Amino acid sequence: MNHTDKAVAIIPARGGSKRIPRKNIKDFFGKPLIAYSIQTALDSQLFDKVIVSTDDEEIADIAKKYGAEVPFLRPSELSDDYSGTTDVTKHALKWLQEHGENYDYVCTIYATAPLLDKKYLKESLEKLKNSTAVNAFSATTMPFPIQRTFKINKDGRCQMFTPEHYSARSQDLEEAYQDAGQFYFTKTGKKSDEIMFGKESIPVILPRYLVQDIDTLEDWKRAEYMYQAIKASQ
Numbered sequence: 632m633n634h635t636d637k638a639v640a641i642i643p644a645r646g647g648s649k650r651i652p653r654k655n656i657k658d659f660f661g662k663p664l665i666a667y668s669i670q671t672a673l674d675s676q677l678f679d680k681v682i683v684s685t686d687d688e689e690i691a692d693i694a695k696k697y698g699a700e701v702p703f704l705r706p707s708e709l710s711d712d713y714s715g716t717t718d719v720t721k722h723a724l725k726w727l728q729e730h731g732e733n734y735d736y737v738c739t740i741y742a743t744a745p746l747l748d749k750k751y752l753k754e755s756l757e758k759l760k761n762s763t764a765v766n767a768f769s770a771t772t773m774p775f776p777i778q779r780t781f782k783i784n785k786d787g788r789c790q791m792f793t794p795e796h797y798s799a800r801s802q803d804l805e806e807a808y809q810d811a812g813q814f815y816f817t818k819t820g821k822k823s824d825e826i827m828f829g830k831e832s833i834p835v836i837l838p839r840y841l842v843q844d845i846d847t848l849e850d851w852k853r854a855e856y857m858y859q860a861i862k863a864s865q
Contacts, residue, residue, distance in 0.1 A: 638736040638756065639680045639727065640672040642699065643719040646687030647711075650847050655685075655742045656693050657851075660858060664845070665690065666697040667745040673698050675749035677756055678738070684723045702726070716741075716815075724819065737817050743845040744813040745858055748837075755816045755835045762833060765823040769811035770834035771842045776804040808834060811842045 644665050648654040656663040665683070672681045683694035684705050691701040703726055709719055720739045727734070736756065740747070755767040778796040781789045791797060796804060815827060825831040840861070843854045 636736065636760070637679050637734045638677055638738065639682060639724075639732075639734040640678045640738045640740050641720050641723045642668050642672070642681070642683045642694075642740050642742050643716050644683055644685045644687070644690050644694070644742040645705070645714070646685065646690055651845070651851060654845065656690055659745055659855070663693050663697075664745060665694060665742040668740050668742050668747055669694060669697045669699045671744075671747045671749050672738075672740055672752070675752045677752055679734070680732075682723060682727075683742075684719050702730075720817075734819055737819055738814055739817075740814045741812060745854060746841045746843060746861065747813050748841060751835055751837055752814060755814070755833070758833050758835065759816050759818065764818075764831055764833045765821045765825070766815060766817050766827055766832040767835055768815040768827060768832060769813040769837050769842075770808045771811045771837045771839050773807040773809055774839060776801050777807045778804045808836070811837050812844050813837070813842070 642665065644655040646653070651657065655665045659667070669681060669683070672678055681699045683691065683699045683701050685691050685694065685701065686705045686707060686709075688704070691704065694701050705719065705722065709722055716739050720737060724734070724737060736759070738752065738756075751769060755769070758764075759767040776796075778793050778799065779791070779801070781791040784790045810828065823831050840857060843850060843857055845851055845854050
């Protein structure tokens, strides 16, 4: 970044996770889960500040221990099951602005991303800086052609979404991508009405072995296996 560019990382981490209680600070191979996102953000050296936005004193204390700043506790109306990360990031930026701090780039990083790799953070910011795009975010390929997927109807039977592709060969179908759920960079000075998965965003493609949402205990177990396999291969 040139000397006028400033970037801040915002890591949302509320206390009230339902499916995995205290998920953000649950032990993951000797460290609280959130520590991985904080340390990778700091190691990337891309950010003037790494801030954790939380409503929870214990999470705040742990975040500070691992090097993040927690300059405020998030209000309760932004800490329920329906609060989106966009609103949380906007709240943090507004708080910073009100305290005389302005940033050119903001990166929302999920607290549940132990497989986060700083090289993709760097790639995202570099691509964003050198383009007219507003956003850059982590994405990955779908493991199976979406054109050949099906749902289960109310009778417990199969129903294809696009039955016309039933006989198509996988290699003849267009590749599809999905959100990797790790980070989202945005140029703060550019207004956009586009959704994140729209024409003003650059997807930065991660290998699937680095991508695992952690919402359920099954997800958690899978993330553990993936983390162990990656560490063993290094």
